[in-house]
Amino acid sequence: MKLTDYRTLGHSGLRVSPLCLGTMTFGSDWGWGAEVAASGAMLDCYLGAGGNFIDTANIYTKGHSEAILGDYFTERGGRDRAVLATKFCGSLYRGDPNAGGAGRKAVQQQLDQSLRRLRTDYVDLYWMHFDDPHTPIEETMRVLDDLVRAGKVRYLGISDTPAWKVVQGQLEARFRGWSPFVALQIEYSLIERTVEHDLLPMACVHGLGVTPWSPLKGGLLTGKYGRDKQPQGEGRHVPGVSKSLTDRNYAIIEAAEAVASELGTGVAQVALAWVLARGGVASPILGARTLAQLEGNLASLDLALPSELMGRLDAASAPAPIFPHGFLANTRHVMQSGATINGVTSEPWDLAPATEQERW
Numbered sequence: 001m002k003l004t005d006y007r008t009l010g011h012s013g014l015r016v017s018p019l020c021l022g023t024m025t026f027g028s029d030w031g032w033g034a035e036v037a038a039s040g041a042m043l044d045c046y047l048g049a050g051g052n053f054i055d056t057a058n059i060y061t062k063g064h065s066e067a068i069l070g071d072y073f074t075e076r077g078g079r080d081r082a083v084l085a086t087k088f089c090g091s092l093y094r095g096d097p098n099a100g101g102a103g104r105k106a107v108q109q110q111l112d113q114s115l116r117r118l119r120t121d122y123v124d125l126y127w128m129h130f131d132d133p134h135t136p137i138e139e140t141m142r143v144l145d146d147l148v149r150a151g152k153v154r155y156l157g158i159s160d161t162p163a164w165k166v167v168q169g170q171l172e173a174r175f176r177g178w179s180p181f182v183a184l185q186i187e188y189s190l191i192e193r194t195v196e197h198d199l200l201p202m203a204c205v206h207g208l209g210v211t212p213w214s215p216l217k218g219g220l221l222t223g224k225y226g227r228d229k230q231p232q233g234e235g236r237h238v239p240g241v242s243k244s245l246t247d248r249n250y251a252i253i254e255a256a257e258a259v260a261s262e263l264g265t266g267v268a269q270v271a272l273a274w275v276l277a278r279g280g281v282a283s284p285i286l287g288a289r290t291l292a293q294l295e296g297n298l299a300s301l302d303l304a305l306p307s308e309l310m311g312r313l314d315a316a317s318a319p320a321p322i323f324p325h326g327f328l329a330n331t332r333h334v335m336q337s338g339a340t341i342n343g344v345t346s347e348p349w350d351l352a353p354a355t356e357q358e359r360w
Helices: 036-048 060-076 104-118 137-149 163-176 199-205 217-222 238-244 247-263 267-276 291-302 307-317 332-336
Strands: 020-022 053-055 083-088 123-128 153-159 181-187 209-213
Touching: 020 036, 036 060, 036 291, 060 104, 083 104, 104 123, 104 137, 123 137, 123 181, 137 153, 137 163, 163 181, 163 199, 181 199, 199 209, 217 238, 217 247, 217 267, 247 267, 247 307, 267 291, 267 307
Parallel strands: 020 053, 053 083, 083 123, 123 153, 153 181, 181 209
Antiparallel strands: none
């Protein structure tokens, strides 16, 4: 696979690369991240290889991430070829209740500020960054449709929001003739698979292309950490990484290491290849901080995991069932009672009537 093996994003005609370049690391304004020159080098690498999908947000590095992208495309060209995505909801103004969130005033102001920093007059994909519990979803969907009709936004996406709320927004849009969401951004990796309970199936049914963030779980799935490799120092990721170093996650890391060893590749490449192969996934988001990290992540496109190794990784990382999914797994025989439907088999239900005479 190559970056130029483009995919349509969800139920839309928007073509995107199979790996998306995330730019939360562009700028060191949060005390970590890539300086402007290093950010430009990563853009050169990604775009030079044919990649076209770039993801940012209004709040990343206090707005500097957007500004870096705006300066880059203004100086070097290529803006119209890129699929440029940014997000709203996060506030850059302390104490201002309308600076963040998904209300009409906030969304319009945030987009205008993003367009200024990006030095463009439109955004290809505009994400609702996370659920806003204080704003009716119909208000958000209406203002987003207005922005699409005004030509300031091409497509809409939603991120980090409960499945029921996504469906509510999607149905409001479809019933009212407004622009629907075409993409869903969620955390998804070998370590974080709880989205498989509801969010991923919902995305498939409602035509949303999935763009997973943190497919390497904040660095846990890079080979840097293990039972004998503990996080060092006081860096940004150390507290979060330390909380995630559980027996379950060690077992997942070890399974990925074993697969990587068999294939002669790295743990990060295995973890990314696993996400790429999951049903419904359109374009995982890479969060590299250096050019070397980006080049290593892009190498995952050359890796196709054999089904036997995929099965081993699936088994090692399977999420614990939650209600009602755990309960429903035990009801197949009650509904099918020995029949095979769509290739799904079942055992007969022992409590079902065996003869006509036993039925009331």
